[in-house]
Amino acid sequence: MDGFLRVEKLGKAFAADKPVFSDVSFKLDRGEFVCIIGHSGCGKTTILNVIAGLDTASTGHVFMDGREVAGPSLERGVVFQSHALMPWLTVRKNIAFAVESRWPEKKASQIDEAVRAAVELVGLTAAIDKLPSQLSGGMKQRVGIARAFAIQPKMLLLDEPFGALDALTRGTIQEELISIVRKTQQTVFMITHDVDEAILLADRILLMKNGGETDAGYVPGGVGEVVVNTLPKDRNRRNLHHLDGYYELRNNIVDFLVTRAKH
Amino acid sequence: MNASLFKSLEFRAGLVSLLIFVFILAVWHAATLQSAPAPAPTTPVSAEQAEYDKLMGKSAPAAGETAKTTGFPTLAQMGSTVVKQLSNPFYDNGPNDKGIAIQLAYSLARVGLGFLIACLVAIPLGFVIGMSPLLRRAFDPFIQVLKPISPLAWMPLALYTIKDSSISGVFVIFICSVWPMLLNTAFGVASVKREWLNVASTLEVKPLRKALKVILPAAAPTILTGMRISMGIAWLVIVAAEMLVGGTGIGYFVWNEWNNLSLTNVIFAILVIGVVGMLLDLFFARLQRAVTYVE
Structure with a gap:
C-alpha cells in the first residue's frame, strides 16, 4: 500500500450539527481501481468533487502523491456524469x-496528433469532426473519457459516467474503459450505482452509509464497509456471473445497500 | 415530395403576399381617385394675378409637372417620387435638400457609432456583472431605474453637456442600446452551465482564456439576442432623435418633407426606414444563427 491518494477524516456539513458524512478515510494505491457505491444523498459526489x-470539505484533507489537494488540477482528469x-x-x-x-507549448500539429490518439483510443475516429449534438449518448460519454485520458492525468475521477446510458451501450463502454485503464495503468476512483459495474471494474469497492437519526441521536454517513474484489483480474462481462465467488460478493453488496446502508 | 410541398407552401405564401400588396394599392388608388385636380381655370389671368397666385402657392402647374393636389398623394405621384428619389439618391443641394442615400448614411453612421460604443461598454460590463453576484446586486438598482427612461429624455442633458447635436444623437443611440445588451450579456454569462466551468477548472484554464473560450461562446447566443434587440430599438429611436435635433439623417428628412408638405416623400422615407430596419434585423438574425449551438 503506497497510498498514492490519501483521504483523511473527510467530512462535509451543510448544517453544522448534522454533517452529511464525516470521518471518511481511505487510500488508493497507484494503478488501483476503486468504486464507491451508496444511496443518493450520501455524499459520493461531494467526496469526488x-x-x-472542485469542492471543499468541512473537515479533513486529501493528499495525492504526497501533496495536499488544494483546487482543481490537470493531474486529476474528471469524467462528468453529464459528459460536459x-x-x-x-x-x-x-x-x-x-x-x-x-501543454500550451505544443504546436498545432502535435496537439492534433494527441487528439487523434485519444479519439482512436475510444474508437471514435469516424466522428472526430462531428458536434456533440450529432452523437449518441454513449459516443458523447466516450468523448468525455477520451478528453480525460488525453491530458494524461495521474489519476482519473469518474462521476457515474455511465448512469445515463442504456444497458447495452454501458456494457461496451465498460469493457473499453477496462482495456484503456489496463493499458495505461491508470489509478481510478469511480462513483457508480450499479453493483455489477462495480464488481466488473473495481479492485476494491467502498460502500457508503447514509447519515440518519437513531435512538442515540444523529449519526453522520461515511464509508460503512470496504469490499476487496477477489475475482480474477481477467474477468469480463461474459464470464463475470459464472465466476466462483461472484454471487457471494454481489449478495454482500446488495444486502449492505438494502439493509445496512441506513442508520 | 416533401421538398416540393415546402416549396409550394412558400410559393402560395408569396402569392398571398402579392395579393395583399395589390389589395393595398387598390384601396389606395380608390381612396385617392376623387382627389384628382380640378380642371385648370380657362380664364386668362393678369400678370399681377399670376404673380399673386404664385406667392400664395396657387400657381397653375407648369407643363410636364405632376399636378399638385391638396389631398393624399395618388399612386402615380407616389410612383414618380420613388423613381425620382431612387434614380438620384446621392445628390446634395445644400443643407435641406440631400438625396435619400446621403440622409440614410448619416443615420446609419450615428446608429453604428452609438451601437458600437454601447457594445464596447455593455459586453465587458455585462461579463463582469454576470460573473460577480456582488456586482450584479450592486448595479441592479441603477440598471432598473435607468433602463425604462425614454432615450429622448436624455436629449436636453446631452445637448447641454455635449453641445453638439450630432454627437448628442449618437449619445441617445448609445443610451438606448446599452441596456438590452448589458442585461442579456449579464444573464448569458451568469447562466453558463456549471459543468463547462468545472471542465475549465479541472483543466486549469487561465481566467482570460476561460472567458474567451468557454464563457463567451456559451453566452454568445444570449448576447447576440441582446444586440439584436438593441439594434431594433436604436433604429426606432434614431428617427425620433433626428426629428428633434435636425440637420441631417432620415428622421430629419421625414420632418423636413412634412414641413414641405410633400407627403410622397414622407411615405417614401417611411418605406425606406422599414426596409433598412428589416435588413439590419436580418443581419443580426444571421449572426445569431452563426453562434447558436444545439445541446
Whole structure:
C-alpha cells in the first residue's frame, strides 16, 4: 500500500450539527481501481468533487502523491456524469481544448496528433469532426473519457459516467474503459450505482452509509464497509456471473445497500 | 415530395403576399381617385394675378409637372417620387435638400457609432456583472431605474453637456442600446452551465482564456439576442432623435418633407426606414444563427 491518494477524516456539513458524512478515510494505491457505491444523498459526489478540487470539505484533507489537494488540477482528469462537452465545439476541438490546456507549448500539429490518439483510443475516429449534438449518448460519454485520458492525468475521477446510458451501450463502454485503464495503468476512483459495474471494474469497492437519526441521536454517513474484489483480474462481462465467488460478493453488496446502508 | 410541398407552401405564401400588396394599392388608388385636380381655370389671368397666385402657392402647374393636389398623394405621384428619389439618391443641394442615400448614411453612421460604443461598454460590463453576484446586486438598482427612461429624455442633458447635436444623437443611440445588451450579456454569462466551468477548472484554464473560450461562446447566443434587440430599438429611436435635433439623417428628412408638405416623400422615407430596419434585423438574425449551438 503506497497510498498514492490519501483521504483523511473527510467530512462535509451543510448544517453544522448534522454533517452529511464525516470521518471518511481511505487510500488508493497507484494503478488501483476503486468504486464507491451508496444511496443518493450520501455524499459520493461531494467526496469526488473534493478529490477533484472542485469542492471543499468541512473537515479533513486529501493528499495525492504526497501533496495536499488544494483546487482543481490537470493531474486529476474528471469524467462528468453529464459528459460536459462544449456543444459549440466538434469532438476534435473539445479534446484539443484539453490538450492545449495541458501543454500550451505544443504546436498545432502535435496537439492534433494527441487528439487523434485519444479519439482512436475510444474508437471514435469516424466522428472526430462531428458536434456533440450529432452523437449518441454513449459516443458523447466516450468523448468525455477520451478528453480525460488525453491530458494524461495521474489519476482519473469518474462521476457515474455511465448512469445515463442504456444497458447495452454501458456494457461496451465498460469493457473499453477496462482495456484503456489496463493499458495505461491508470489509478481510478469511480462513483457508480450499479453493483455489477462495480464488481466488473473495481479492485476494491467502498460502500457508503447514509447519515440518519437513531435512538442515540444523529449519526453522520461515511464509508460503512470496504469490499476487496477477489475475482480474477481477467474477468469480463461474459464470464463475470459464472465466476466462483461472484454471487457471494454481489449478495454482500446488495444486502449492505438494502439493509445496512441506513442508520 | 416533401421538398416540393415546402416549396409550394412558400410559393402560395408569396402569392398571398402579392395579393395583399395589390389589395393595398387598390384601396389606395380608390381612396385617392376623387382627389384628382380640378380642371385648370380657362380664364386668362393678369400678370399681377399670376404673380399673386404664385406667392400664395396657387400657381397653375407648369407643363410636364405632376399636378399638385391638396389631398393624399395618388399612386402615380407616389410612383414618380420613388423613381425620382431612387434614380438620384446621392445628390446634395445644400443643407435641406440631400438625396435619400446621403440622409440614410448619416443615420446609419450615428446608429453604428452609438451601437458600437454601447457594445464596447455593455459586453465587458455585462461579463463582469454576470460573473460577480456582488456586482450584479450592486448595479441592479441603477440598471432598473435607468433602463425604462425614454432615450429622448436624455436629449436636453446631452445637448447641454455635449453641445453638439450630432454627437448628442449618437449619445441617445448609445443610451438606448446599452441596456438590452448589458442585461442579456449579464444573464448569458451568469447562466453558463456549471459543468463547462468545472471542465475549465479541472483543466486549469487561465481566467482570460476561460472567458474567451468557454464563457463567451456559451453566452454568445444570449448576447447576440441582446444586440439584436438593441439594434431594433436604436433604429426606432434614431428617427425620433433626428426629428428633434435636425440637420441631417432620415428622421430629419421625414420632418423636413412634412414641413414641405410633400407627403410622397414622407411615405417614401417611411418605406425606406422599414426596409433598412428589416435588413439590419436580418443581419443580426444571421449572426445569431452563426453562434447558436444545439445541446
